[in-house]
Amino acid sequence: SQKIxxxxxxxxxxxxxxxxxxxxxxxxxxxxxxWYRQDPGRGPVFLLLIRENEKEKRKERLKVTFDTTLKxxxxxxxxxxxxxxxxxxxxxxxxxxxSYGKLTFGQGTILTVHP
Amino acid sequence: EAGVTQSPTHLIKTRGQQATxxxxxxxxxxxxxxxxxxxxxxLQFLLWYDEGEERNRGNFxxxxxxxxxxxYSSELNVNALxxxxxxxxxxxxxxxERGNTIYFGEGSxxxxx
Numbered sequence: 001s002q003k004i005x006x007x008x009x010x011x012x013x014x015x016x017x018x019x020x021x022x023x024x025x026x027x028x029x030x031x032x033x034x035w036y037r038q039d040p041g042r043g044p045v046f047l048l049l050i051r052e053n054e055k056e057k058r059k060e061r062l063k064v065t066f067d068t069t070l071k072x073x074x075x076x077x078x079x080x081x082x083x084x085x086x087x088x089x090x091x092x093x094x095x096x097x098x099s100y101g102k103l104t105f106g107q108g109t110i111l112t113v114h115p
Numbered sequence: 116e117a118g119v120t121q122s123p124t125h126l127i128k129t130r131g132q133q134a135t136x137x138x139x140x141x142x143x144x145x146x147x148x149x150x151x152x153x154x155x156x157x158l159q160f161l162l163w164y165d166e167g168e169e170r171n172r173g174n175f176x177x178x179x180x181x182x183x184x185x186x187y188s189s190e191l192n193v194n195a196l197x198x199x200x201x202x203x204x205x206x207x208x209x210x211x212e213r214g215n216t217i218y219f220g221e222g223s224x225x226x227x228x
Binding site for chain 1: 119148150156157158160163171173203205207216217218219220221222224
C-alpha cells in the first residue's frame with residue numbers, strides 16, 4: 001500500500017543549528033512532493049514544492065532535496081530560530097492513476113527550536 | 116487577495132445530528148479539497164471537488180458528503196454525527212493542474228457531544 005512516513009515525531013534543536021527532517025514514501029508513482037508548515041490549531045501553510053526531475057530547491061533558509069531512487073525527501077532549515085517551531089508536513093500528489101488529485105500527507109514532525 | 120475562507124469557525128453538535136461546513140476557495144480556483152484532522156492526528160483526505168463534480172474520495176463512510184456550487188464554493192455535510200467525528204475540518208483550494216499547490220483555510224472545529 002502507499003505510505004508516506006516522516007522519520008520522527010519530534011525534533012528538538014538549538015537556535016542557530018540546521019534542522020533536517022526526513023520524508024520517505026513507498027508505492028507512489030512519480031510525483032510532486034510538497035512541504036507544509038502547520039501551527040497548532042491552524043491550517044497548513046505551503047512552503048516548497050519539488051518536482052521529480054528536480055534534485056534540490058531552495059527558498060531563503062529552506063532547502064528541499066528529492067531523491068526518487070531512494071524515495072526520500074529531506075527538508076532543511078538553516079540558522080533555525082524559535083519562530084520556526086511548528087509541525088512540518090510532507091505531502092505527495094501522484095501524477096496519475098486513481099489517486100490523482102489526492103494530496104496525501106505524512107504524519108508530520110514537530111520541530112522545537114530552543115533559544 | 117482573500118484566501119480560503121471557512122465557516123463556521125467552531126460548531127458544537129449532539130451525537131446523531133447533522134453538521135454542515137462551508138468553504139469559499141481562492142478566487143479563480145476551481146478545485147476544493149476537504150481534510151479531517153482529529154486531535155493529535157494527521158490530515159486525512161476526505162473529498163475532492165472540481166468543476167462541480169466529486170473527483171476523488173477518501174476512506175470515509177457515506178455519511179460524509181458534500182457538494183461544490185457553480186461559484187466553486189463547497190459545503191461538507193456530516194450526517195448521523197458520532198463522537199469520533201470531533202475534529203478540525205480543513206478546506207483547501209487550487210487550480211486543477213498536476214502537482215499544483217493547494218492552499219488551506221483555517222478550518223472549522225467540530226465538536227460532537
